[in-house]
Amino acid sequence: MSRFWAEPRRLLVEADALAVVGGAEWRRVGFDGEADAAFAASVPDALVPRGSRCQVLLADALVRYLVIQWPSGLRGRSERAAFVAHRFREVHAVTAPDWQIMVEPTAGGFPALACAAPAALIEAIAAWARRHRVRLAGLSGEFVAAYNRARPRVAHGFGALGLQRDGRLTIGMWHDAVWHALRSQPLGAGGDNAVGVMLASMRGRLGGEGGVLYCFGPMLDAPAGWRAFMLGNDAWD
Structure with missing residues (x-):
């Protein structure tokens, strides 16, 4: 018999609060300062039990989005990454190492959704998860996660x-x-x-x-x- 895996909790990161979202489980904890400092101070411990699975959603106010239209002639992962970085620098004026870019997988050549998030926030989330023994089931912008949930409809x-x-x-x-x-x-x-x-x-x-x-x-x-x-x-x- 297959082992049952509970649906991961969804932890929504806002500019001034963290919230567990979904169904009747809405709980919210506010914080002062930056979101990465809230993770460093273990604010999410009040919302996510140690050892649980958690999908982290970054509120749209915290991230930057682009639809990437791939030009012809790009060769390999490094050229694609360089093109995406160029587009974010050109459109949103965000660059590494201060920002980290996540690209949704697509079939070769088709446009892709891409999201840039502050690198310090992503690093703080990863460090908190290790410290609290939380298994990260995913990290994305809120709109990307909302679309993936709505896609069958x-x-x-x-x-x-x-x-x-x-x-x-x-x-x-x-x-x-x-x-x-x-x-x-x-x-x-x-x-x-x-x-x-x-x-x-x-x-x-x-x-x-x-x-x-x-x-x-x-x-x-x-x-x-x-x-x-x-x-x-x-x-x-």
Whole structure:
């Protein structure tokens, strides 16, 4: 008989708090200062039992995202890594060693989601996990984890996923099951029509009608040509 493995706890790292999220298990502990200092001070010990499995999610306000469109001619892992680093430096002005980049695996040549996070925070999480004997089941940006959770419920022709939480809006768009663009910004940055402005700017040269805007959090106001579909009040319910 196969051994049963419980679903790992999800630990959400925010700018000023840590929270265990999912179902009825929401618990939150605030902290002062930087998130990496909170892990160094063992703040997560109050939320995650020693020896347990834990998936760590970094709130979108703490990370930077890009959809990587791979150019032809790249050879090997080192050239791909150099190209990704160049794109993050060009778009977000973030560089190693202060930032660490994580790229979601994709089939060769297809666009990939990439996330850059502060290296000091990732190192602090790893050190806490070793010290507390926590088995890390994954570490990613919150939007990436939300999409992976929603993926069985979305159509992959032309659509977008919007995640609104804790004063921030992140939208990722795909076309023919391939990532096209991703934007993340504070609420209010785009005015009353922030969703429409973001979708229009992300759509670029894609033609045709709008698609389905899948929503986690409050129902978003879908612009003309788009249809909003509510996935849930929260990505982790």
